[in-house]
Amino acid sequence: MPQSAGHLIVRELEAHGVLRVYSVPGESFLDVLDGLYDSPIETVVARHEGGAGFMALAEGRLTGTPGIAMVTRGPGAANAMISVHTAWQDATAIVLFVGLIPVADRGRDSFQEFNLSGWFGTTAKKVLMLDDEHRAAEVVADAMRTAASGRPGPVVVGLPEDVLRRMTDAEPVAPLPVAPVAVADTLVQDAATRLAEAKKPLVIVGGDGWDGDAGSRLMRWAEASHIPVASDWRAHDAVPQDSTAWAGWLGYGRADTLAAQLDEADLLLFIGCGRSDVMSDSYTRGFDVETILVLPDPDAVMHAGRIDLQIVATPASFVAALPSADSIHGDRDAQWMTQLAHDQQRYATTGTNDGPMDLTVAFQIMDRVVPEERVVTYGAGNATLWGHRYLSHNVPHSLVGSRNGAMGAGVPAVVAASLIFPQRQSVAICGDGDFLMNPQEITAAFAYGTAPLIVVVDNGIYATIAAHQRLHYPGRPSGTAATNPNFAALMRSFGGHGETVEATADVEAALLRALASGVPSLLHILLDPEILPPSSANTIDQGVTA
Missing domain, CATH: 3.40.50.970 (Thiamin diphosphate (ThDP)-binding fold, Pyr/PP domains)
Incomplete structure (x- = not known):
């Protein structure tokens, strides 16, 4: 049955299991809003496009599926830019749909006209333009897969208002699969050998993708392997902190003792994050330490410094492939792990400030x-x-x-x-x-x-x-x-x-x-x-x- 491209976009989002979209309405994408009228997708109305984008960021962070934001052209897209930049640097999956001027009005400096690729091309994983109403479902599927695959991030989709109103016989397409990450046994064994030989190894976790019990499984393994685990800044929820292997977080506000132990460690295992400026005190700590890097991103964007072994994997897939602790701890006792955990426990329970409000x-x-x-x-x-x-x-x-x-x-x-x-x-x-x-x-x-x-x-x-x-x-x-x-x-x-x-x-x-x-x-x-x-x-x- 024929339907408009705007309605087909909504049907495709339904096919991807999208539960909510966050939006500031605009006349440029009225047909999509009309498609949402009788959709099971909940339309959450925001008051500012930056707010809608941050809501979508939270959706992506908390659910593991791309958060969806919808804004209008020109000023609306400009307001949403802050969330796209955040999603890019945070490696969080969002898809931003931007209503645009009619195709025939392009290049005339028409009302609220701007260059979508020019604005977002250096900050998003991909910028897509819907110029063919028959491909509306394909464009949405491409955006959803791109946002979630590899290093997650933002994708921006331009929606010219006249194209949205055009009718099509096209139907929703099946969601495109995100390629599974097969962790090579030889690489895991190499990592295991290096960990077994280390006297003071330190695991650093971060990024998105710590789904299900991946964090708790890692901490049980770390406890048995006598390896302390720290997190990147604002990735504190990747692993449970009530573990005896918890060593605190790196980055702003971290304990000075943990920062110093970046240099004291003889092996750093990064899982889900890289060695960034925030984590390493502006690229001054942990650069001369043997490094194993586990990321879903083969390009290792935002990792700086040494890499001795790189494994392309998500946090969950790598944790599932970890060898038993018996093959990891070697003759290493628990003193190093206990010391870092004790330092963090002290840091998390001390400190005071003057004045009536402590x-x-x-x-x-x-x-x-x-x-x-x-x-x-x-x-x-x-x-x-x-x-x-x-x-x-x-x-x-x-x-x-x-x-x-x-x-x-x-x-x-x-x-x-x-x-x-x-x-x-x-x-x-x-x-x-x-x-x-x-x-x-x-x-x-x-x-x-x-x-x-x-x-x-x-x-x-x-x-x-x-x-x-x-x-x-x-x-x-x-x-x-x-x-x-x-x-x-x-x-x-x-x-x-x-x-x-x-x-x-x-x-x-x-x-x-x-x-x-x-x-x-x-x-x-x-x-x-x-x-x-x-x-x-x-x-x-x-x-x-x-």
Whole structure:
């Protein structure tokens, strides 16, 4: 039966099992919106295209399937660019559909015209243009496979509005398979030999793709092999942290002891991530260490430095192929693993700051009070470092944060998380600057009946930038102060639960009231602008810019 290309796009997304699309509507893709009218796919209406993109990013991160965002031409696409850049640097699968001007209007500088490939060609894995209505399903299938295969990332699909309205007899096509990764036994054996010979090996996990029990299986293997396991920045949920092999995370806010142990190790095994500038303190640590690299990306994009053995594999496929611990630990005892685990345990339970609000204590209370199956989303900036340090992750798919440092992701991501996992408590940790990048996306939580918790740490400044200024331009604060509203009152104006918390002693009761409210809630935590996260000198030295 003939249907429009726009309707066929929706049918193809259904064939791929897509449950939600995140969208700011535009007249350029009305036919797709019309196709969604009677589709089982839920259309989540965002208020800003950057918010829609970050919601799609959270969908891709938490589900392992590409998140879908739909925006309009020109200004809409420009607003969505931040999520495409984030998905590229974070290696997270999303597909961004962009409504475009009619084909006949191209090249005339018509209303909201822009060059799709020119804007996104250097930031997306692929840019596709639907110029043939009969190929609508094929284009969608290509986009979905490209986003998910190899090193995951963003794909951008242009949808000229006149092509969307054209009729076609084409039908949905079967989803294109993502090529399975067959881990070569010889390479695994080579890795096993190197691990058995190492005295101080260190496994570093990261990236997406830690599905099912892959993380817990790896930690059981690591414990038996006497190998400590650390994670890349904002990949803290790849493995359960209640393991005796857990050594903490690398990157912003990490323990100085762990960073030093990058150089002390005699073998680094990266699984799902590479040696980036953030992880290696701006390419200064761990470069002279024997390195095994396990990535689904044969080009090893964003890995720098030495590679002695490279295995093309996903985290799950490599973990499934690991040999028994008996063939790995050799004569290595547990001292190295125990030392790193002890260092991290001490780091995650100590630290203090002056003033009436001690965030060290506040976040430890949060770790205890909020159910363990929670999903935590992060904005960018110093305020999030307390969460990284004191909020544990023992459940897979429980953390979303922009690994490229993009501000504004925390609120959209927590709304998406609450839709994806309605049975789990979703919590966003934001600074005041980050929160005000996308607070409007709270409206989606009310529209769809979810109850995320947003914690806003308000110190009235762009704290990370102010910290840089104190280091490099002491006594000359410039351009970093902010004037803020009453965030708790703002949440109440939406119809949610909002409280301002000024003292550590009031944190637990406020948390319990927020969690029991049954509506979207916000805790507005006031903090002296002079207070920085404990042991944050390394954060400043590494050049955090968000």
